[in-house]
Amino acid sequence: MSELHLASEAVRLALREGRIGTPVSLRLIAHTTPDHGQLLGLVGRCLDLACEWLGAPPLRLHATGGVPTGQISTLLRCAAGQTALVSVGSAAWDPLVHLVLVGTRGILAWEPDGSQPSAAADPAPAHPSEGAETLLRAVLLSLQTHDVVDVSQLKPLQKLDEGQRSPAPRTGTAKTAPAPPRPVDPPLRQAVHRRSGPTPPYGVLLVTGAHTHQENYAEAFAADPRCRLVGLTDEPDLPPRRNALNEQLARALSIPLLPSLDEALARPDVHIVSICAQPERRARIICRCANAGKHLYLDKPLAASVAEAGEIVEAVCRAGVYSQMFSQVHATPAARARLALDSGKLGDVVAVHCDLFFAKGPAGTADLAKPRVETRQPQQFEAIESKRELFNVGVYPLVLIRWLLGRAVHKVCAVIGNYFFREHQQNDMEDFATLILELEGGVTATIAVGRTGWPSHPAGGVNATYLMGTKAVARIDAYRPRLAVWADEPPWSAPRRHPEDPMGFWSSTQKEVSAPPKRAWLVASDGGKEDVRYFLDCLEQGRPSDVSAKEAAAALEALMAAYESAALGRAVALAKPRGARD
Numbered sequence: 001m002s003e004l005h006l007a008s009e010a011v012r013l014a015l016r017e018g019r020i021g022t023p024v025s026l027r028l029i030a031h032t033t034p035d036h037g038q039l040l041g042l043v044g045r046c047l048d049l050a051c052e053w054l055g056a057p058p059l060r061l062h063a064t065g066g067v068p069t070g071q072i073s074t075l076l077r078c079a080a081g082q083t084a085l086v087s088v089g090s091a092a093w094d095p096l097v098h099l100v101l102v103g104t105r106g107i108l109a110w111e112p113d114g115s116q117p118s119a120a121a122d123p124a125p126a127h128p129s130e131g132a133e134t135l136l137r138a139v140l141l142s143l144q145t146h147d148v149v150d151v152s153q154l155k156p157l158q159k160l161d162e163g164q165r166s167p168a169p170r171t172g173t174a175k176t177a178p179a180p181p182r183p184v185d186p187p188l189r190q191a192v193h194r195r196s197g198p199t200p201p202y203g204v205l206l207v208t209g210a211h212t213h214q215e216n217y218a219e220a221f222a223a224d225p226r227c228r229l230v231g232l233t234d235e236p237d238l239p240p241r242r243n244a245l246n247e248q249l250a251r252a253l254s255i256p257l258l259p260s261l262d263e264a265l266a267r268p269d270v271h272i273v274s275i276c277a278q279p280e281r282r283a284r285i286i287c288r289c290a291n292a293g294k295h296l297y298l299d300k301p302l303a304a305s306v307a308e309a310g311e312i313v314e315a316v317c318r319a320g321v322y323s324q325m326f327s328q329v330h331a332t333p334a335a336r337a338r339l340a341l342d343s344g345k346l347g348d349v350v351a352v353h354c355d356l357f358f359a360k361g362p363a364g365t366a367d368l369a370k371p372r373v374e375t376r377q378p379q380q381f382e383a384i385e386s387k388r389e390l391f392n393v394g395v396y397p398l399v400l401i402r403w404l405l406g407r408a409v410h411k412v413c414a415v416i417g418n419y420f421f422r423e424h425q426q427n428d429m430e431d432f433a434t435l436i437l438e439l440e441g442g443v444t445a446t447i448a449v450g451r452t453g454w455p456s457h458p459a460g461g462v463n464a465t466y467l468m469g470t471k472a473v474a475r476i477d478a479y480r481p482r483l484a485v486w487a488d489e490p491p492w493s494a495p496r497r498h499p500e501d502p503m504g505f506w507s508s509t510q511k512e513v514s515a516p517p518k519r520a521w522l523v524a525s526d527g528g529k530e531d532v533r534y535f536l537d538c539l540e541q542g543r544p545s546d547v548s549a550k551e552a553a554a555a556l557e558a559l560m561a562a563y564e565s566a567a568l569g570r571a572v573a574l575a576k577p578r579g580a581r582d
Contacts, residue, residue, distance in 0.1 A: 003097040004032050007099050011110075014108050019105075020108055021104035022055075023055065024082050024104060024368070024417065025434065027102075028046055029099075031087075031096040031473065032091055032097060033090050039071075039072055039088055041132075043063075043086065044132035047084065047139070050084035054078050056082050057078065057152070058138070058152070059079045060148050062142055062148045065350070069350045071087065073088075073444045074087070075415060076135075081372065083415045085436070085448055097112060098353075098464070098475070100462055104419060104453075107457065107462065138154055200536075201226055204228065204274060205265070206255075206276075207261070207289070208242075208277045209249030211505070211506050215249065219529075224529075229253060230264075230269055232246060233264040234261060235277070265288065272295045273294045279301065283302075286298060286302075286303075286549075290315040290318075295539060296322070297324055297535055300325050301556050302549065306556060306560050310553065325399075325551070328531075330530045330533075333478045334400055337404055341404055341474070345471065346471055346474055347472065349443060349469050351468040352443070354400065354446070355465075356449045356462070357456065358461045359455075359461035359462075360461075361421055362454065362497065363454070363455070366419055367425060368419065376563060376568070380428075384501070386421065386429045387451075389430055389451045390416055390430055390450075393449040394449045394559055397449065398559065402555065403551075407440045408440045409558045410438045411571050412435060412558055414561075416432070418432075420453050421451070421503070424451075432452070433448075433449055437558065458479075458520040459521045463477070463479065482521045484521055484522075485520055557574055561574050
């Protein structure tokens with residue numbers, strides 16, 4: 001019995017029990033077919049399963065990859081707004097199935113038996129259903145046109161006359177490896193005359209206070225013996241609430257609140273500025289700090305628009321200062337992915353798949369009868385009770401993929417939804433997104449990100465990356481290896497809602513409501529301090545960060561293309577960087 005068959009039967013059983021609420025999104029990776037010639041049948045079958053489990057007919061589909069490379073990835077949007085990311089491939093290694101079905105009140109995740117050889121490979125069905133035939137036709141058309149196909153307007157392949165059939169891709173068994181990457185062109189090819197890094201101790205100035213990620217960054221800087229927190233400052237004429245939150249963090253850290261940003265930047269004992277201003281005002285502050293000659297530690301994402309990101313890159317290059325945006329590339333899972341890639345055991349990477357969900361917030365309150373309608377250029381990114389989660393979470397895998405593969409993003413197709421939270425819906429902010437990226441050299445990347453609610457994971461949320469090579473696959477799960485704890489203690493329960501932070505965004509508010517930690521799974525972690533340590537190492541050693549403002553700007557460009565794609569309902573090509581080679 002095949003792995004996919006076992007998983008699908010388990011999903012049907014769980015759905016009958018109704019334990020995860022309404023299914024809204026599926027991530028399925030099925031590298032189970034014995035040869036390339038069965039890929040098309042497998043992708044049709046998997047997409048048909050997706051529609052069955054999501055309980056909705058297909059609406060639009062985008063596909064990348066192809067038979068010659070041994071993998072096909074698809075992004076499906078259903079008529080009621082649900083999504084499915086389905087990636088299939090031939091098994092050059094043991095058959096692999098990764099399945100995560102996201103519901104409004106929980107998640108189903110297939111856990112294969114790692115102690116035994118994988119189940120038998122999955123042959124394509126001899127008699128595919130009519131739905132699978134229609135979806136297969138959509139895949140073929142999308143692979144040919146390199147764009148989104150309206151599935152609702154198609155007929156099954158078996159109902160077409162021979163003259164109407166789309167030509168099928170090659171079905172040989174030899175894999176075509178992607179072209180080797182060229183060095184990634186920065187968003188602006190401008191000479192950088194970087195000054196020598198200062199020597200410790202470093203004076204750190206904080207811009208913007210509580211109820212931002214500054215709570216975490218400040219703690220990391222304060223914990224490093226090379227640093228001293230000089231004070232906290234911000235722009236003038238801010239709303240009273242923001243002023244009060246700035247005072248709150250300064251008081252908690254026992255550092256002075258400096259009333260003038262310009263005067264604080266003029267201090268000779270300030271070497272580094274950690275900037276966590278809201279995205280809408282972030283760019284102008286970063287540019288002021290760069291122009292003052294200060295080195296920059298930046299909250300993510302970089303700015304509120306691609307144009308603003310370009311201004312930041314220009315200011316940083318002109319000033320010759322060091323910059324780094326916070327990311328997850330210096331955490332342990334990213335290091336494991338890098339080791340797998342550098343080992344050479346994977347062969348040529350043909351695809352990378354990333355899932356990153358934050359298991360926070362009181363889910364189950366969104367109105368699914370109102371599918372999200374996206375705008376091409378978001379104007380607001382944060383509110384007290386919600387954030388744009390593609391913007392907030394999606395930046396992490398985008399930076400990771402670029403950091404791992406060194407390949408620029410050429411095209412983005414995205415579907416964005418409101419599945420979980422009334423607060424996000426009321427503020428016109430998405431809580432979930434699925435993306436397919438076409439990278440230079442023909443590599444495919446897929447991303448599923450969002451905030452899925454407190455009960456959706458035993459720990460912080462699904463966090464997995466798959467590197468699909470021509471020789472092997474690397475699975476990096478942030479919660480494996482782990483220590484599982486079974487003990488005579490009360491089961492975990494969600495914290496009470498904080499009136500200023502119902503989603504549980506900030507560490508300070510969670511302390512105020514005495515939020516209990518999830519302790520069923522224990523993994524080694526140093527709380528995110530490794531990113532700050534890396535930045536300080538760069539300063540001390542006089543070398544640029546690998547997540548500089550230029551890299552941050554490239555990730556932002558892909559994010560904004562995703563919003564445009566979701567608004568237009570089609571794939572969006574990214575503009576070539578200035579000076580990029582054809």
